[in-house]
Amino acid sequence: MQTRTLGSNLTVSAIGLGCMGMSEFYGPRDDSESLRVLARAVELGIDFFDTADMYGPHHNEELISCFLSSQKTKVRIATKFGIVRNPGEYQRSLDSSGHYARLACEGSLRRLGIEQIDLYYVHRVNPETPIEETMEGLVQLVKEGKIAHIGLCEVSDETLRRAHAVHPVTAVQTEYSLWTRDVERTILPTCKELGIGFVPYSPLGRGFLTGRFQENADFGEGDFRSNLPRFSEQAMDTNRRIAEVIGDIAALKSCTPAQLSLAWLLSKGDNIVPIPGTKRLRYLEENAAAASIKLTTDEQQKLEAAIARLPVIGERYTPEGMKGVNA
Numbered sequence: 001m002q003t004r005t006l007g008s009n010l011t012v013s014a015i016g017l018g019c020m021g022m023s024e025f026y027g028p029r030d031d032s033e034s035l036r037v038l039a040r041a042v043e044l045g046i047d048f049f050d051t052a053d054m055y056g057p058h059h060n061e062e063l064i065s066c067f068l069s070s071q072k073t074k075v076r077i078a079t080k081f082g083i084v085r086n087p088g089e090y091q092r093s094l095d096s097s098g099h100y101a102r103l104a105c106e107g108s109l110r111r112l113g114i115e116q117i118d119l120y121y122v123h124r125v126n127p128e129t130p131i132e133e134t135m136e137g138l139v140q141l142v143k144e145g146k147i148a149h150i151g152l153c154e155v156s157d158e159t160l161r162r163a164h165a166v167h168p169v170t171a172v173q174t175e176y177s178l179w180t181r182d183v184e185r186t187i188l189p190t191c192k193e194l195g196i197g198f199v200p201y202s203p204l205g206r207g208f209l210t211g212r213f214q215e216n217a218d219f220g221e222g223d224f225r226s227n228l229p230r231f232s233e234q235a236m237d238t239n240r241r242i243a244e245v246i247g248d249i250a251a252l253k254s255c256t257p258a259q260l261s262l263a264w265l266l267s268k269g270d271n272i273v274p275i276p277g278t279k280r281l282r283y284l285e286e287n288a289a290a291a292s293i294k295l296t297t298d299e300q301q302k303l304e305a306a307i308a309r310l311p312v313i314g315e316r317y318t319p320e321g322m323k324g325v326n327a
């Protein structure tokens, strides 16, 4: 597996592993299988695991800790704070204060059973807390060795620049994929300009771009996706065409739609490290193999042109969820 460098010196596998779905949001969990996926990821050279304190809370960090305790290879752990949830509840609030960053960081370190978090993201910025205050809290944690690098999720260009002026930001993590390209307007150019890495989350469009989910009913009972506007029955009637086109182009390239989607992201910049999420060995192996698929400029342009002709119906979050993005 090739490596890429986020910021000035966080070198990780070119494709990471999103661990969220191993705990909740995308159907039932299976810890034994998830532990096998984590072990196989390391065998495949994937050394960058993405989690957050609010996934499961706090099942996902605990699952990773269970894996790390039996593991000798160094794995880079990225976790996040700022979305406050009680176990068993979906109700959430935002807290990106420096004070809360410390509390949350200490909780994550304890649950993960590690002494330092490699990359610590602000999961959502609370607009009522100036980003300078958040960053100052995080800088203290860097000085104490509790975190090595700072990241920000779903931030606006202005917030990113203000944060980076306080302390170098190593990575921005925001949704980015063939059907969600908003970051190309300002965030990606700013990351390039300032030497910041970019970590696309939901790089497979929460699985939709693989062609696996054709209609709303394909998401099981309680699956978080079934309530998202893009996956309403009506939206999927139109959006389905996007997955079909990706499938057709992938077939011409002799790869799978998931691999084409990941190879496209990798082709968009050498500071980009997608983190496809899966709890299944088969998908993990398929996704890891995408790191060696290269798109020519011509293939990249044809793919983009084919998708650009198709409308995307529905926002990526509910109105409440949209309040937390581009903050």
Ligand SMILES: NC(=O)c1ccc[n+]([C@@H]2O[C@H](COP(=O)([O-])OP(=O)(O)OC[C@H]3O[C@@H](n4cnc5c(N)ncnc54)[C@H](OP(=O)(O)O)[C@@H]3O)[C@@H](O)[C@H]2O)c1
Binding pocket: 017, 018, 019, 020, 021, 026, 050, 051, 123, 153, 173, 174, 200, 201, 202, 203, 204, 205, 206, 207, 208, 210, 212, 258, 259, 275, 276, 277, 278, 279, 280, 282, 283, 284, 286, 287
């Ligand atoms: N910062 C944030 O706000 C934020 C938000 C969302 C996610 N994230 C992070 O980003 C990671 C990735 O995003 P995501 O999990 O939302 O979306 P994703 O990676 O776009 O898609 C995950 C879904 O695709 C399925 N899948 C994976 N590989 C596949 C393949 N090769 N063929 C068919 N289906 C495949 C998975 O199935 P199975 O579940 O059945 O394996 C899962 O349902 C998360 O795990 C999380 O760590 C961050």
